Amino acid sequence: MRWETVPLGDVVSPVSSRAGARKLPVYSVTKHSGFVPSTDYFKKQVFSQDLSTYKVVEKGQFAYATIHLDEGSIGVAPEACIISPMYTVFSVDQSRVDAGYLIRLMKSPTAVAQYSRLGRGTAERRKSISLEALGRLGVHLPPLPEQRRIAAILDDADALRSTWGETRESARRAISSRISALLSKSTDIKPLAQLLAEPMRNGISPSRGGRYEGEVLTLSAITRGAFDLRQRKSDLFAAPHAADKLAIEGLHLICRGNGNAELVGAMVAVTDQLDGVAFPDTMIGFRPSSEINSPTLVAAWRHPTVRDQLRRAARTTNGTYKVNQQSLSSIMVPVPRREDQEQIAALDAERARLDSQLARGLVSLDELFASLQHRAFRGEL
Template structure:
């Protein structure tokens, strides 16, 4: 089967986008969809059906926006370079695109997957001092391997099917998480015993330690990413210099609970996780508050209760802003009211949490395997090896 390599500009028309004046209301809110790169970054599939903003006929005429016919391939050319989608309705784009209208020599799904598998190449072609941008000329010069149309159709179908399998596996993982979380939430919601966090401590809260510019002692310290991603991540740490060796009460030891003191994202302020493994000499930073819970509430129950909507509402009200950073302190946290379920319900919550952790790990491993398979398929597809 003969494959040829041709410049992309020979098999597709490259179309730039444009933006009407945003201050003219008459240009906006009409029937013409108008896409931005941000919308492509949130897509859960290869197709784009609708956009957040739309243009009127006046807006379309004023700016020179090109309407892409159905079955074009939208390609973001800046901020960032390399996002792609196929439009299912006629659509315009802003200036952050160099989209492609395929000729009868190339199928849109084949072109979509070729671009999707060559993001690094596209980004390497970007130029600019302030931000990188992919020019129309660079897109037209890209060399694309082109098999006959039936082979293009077969390759695109294989990659579509593999992508659908990955998506289904990811949805299964999220569905399992939600189902178990719902059962935990129901157990928390039926609790009639509510106590301030201050009454659920086995020891006083304390802040972590900060690096020192003139420090003479090298040591490791966690970063906020260790506790703001939904679960404790011991890999998120750094080495720095400190004024003194790490004191024992500043170490992130197994069983310690850590709370985020401050963040630019209000939803992450007050985030809590438990340290789930023993770390060797790693401290927690001054941007965290550490404590151990009393025997009145087990760790999985406390962490789950801390994420319950009634507790999150209290944390939002307690947070204060300073120069764009939301902050909580030991005093405000001490008065947060926490549901304390019955002992048998706590044991059930702990069992459900363990089940969720085990299931999530298994599904995550499966997703990694699918990702590796998909990457292999993409690599082989455009070398004529499928």
């Protein structure tokens, strides 16, 4: 089968039509999902009231973020729409190129790796890539029927990945809903101060003049929904880590400050045995009493009634939201009956088991998709 390699510029043409008075939906072009309605992506309106200078993209035309193409921000318009002037728009020669094939090719790791060298600019992540420069990129084009076959194979593989991911999210939501129902029926509500086995304490800060090297967690270790022991760093401290500053298994950690209001106050339990790793001053640590088990406390802390209290308790300084030991002590926490706590713990363990199993399957599908991409654009499918 004959494949040809041609400059992209030979099979695409620039498009520069402005919206004027034309009323069309506003889209953004994203890294992972291509064209997405702007209000869906940002959860609010971020575009200008005056859309007359926005660019029109007809169904099937391409657009990419001129300064973020090296991150994979390119897509094909699903309908006639308008997008910000910051994007570059082009059409393809449909007699030579299948749009489905080309978008897969242009979002492939091999293509994305080449974009940074095409840009012009001083900041690495802000390089502008003109269509003229992008047009010099060599693209491998088999005959149209083969392009469509390759695109269909990759679409099916990608759909399988999406289905697997949706199954994972559905399992999470279903178990979370059952846990939430058990928490909501609890009639016993107590301040966190009454559920502590030991006093709260802040972590340790690195010291500029420190002479003792040690490891300390970063906030990412506790703000991603579960404890992640990989999120730590080495630094210098004024003294060796004290025992009460170590992130030991069973300790509960709360995010004391964050620029994201939804992350301040986030709580996780340390679920791994670490060797001499401290928690930082941006966290508050404690152990819960036997009155409430760990899975129940962490789940209760994420319950909407508790999150509402945390939002009210947080104070902002220079864009950073903060809570302290005093404000946390008064947060009212539902304390279910012992049998309900045991059920919550069992559900939490089942969620972890299913999530791990589905995550491994998703990794396998990602590896399969990467292999198919590599083979597809080398003519090996």
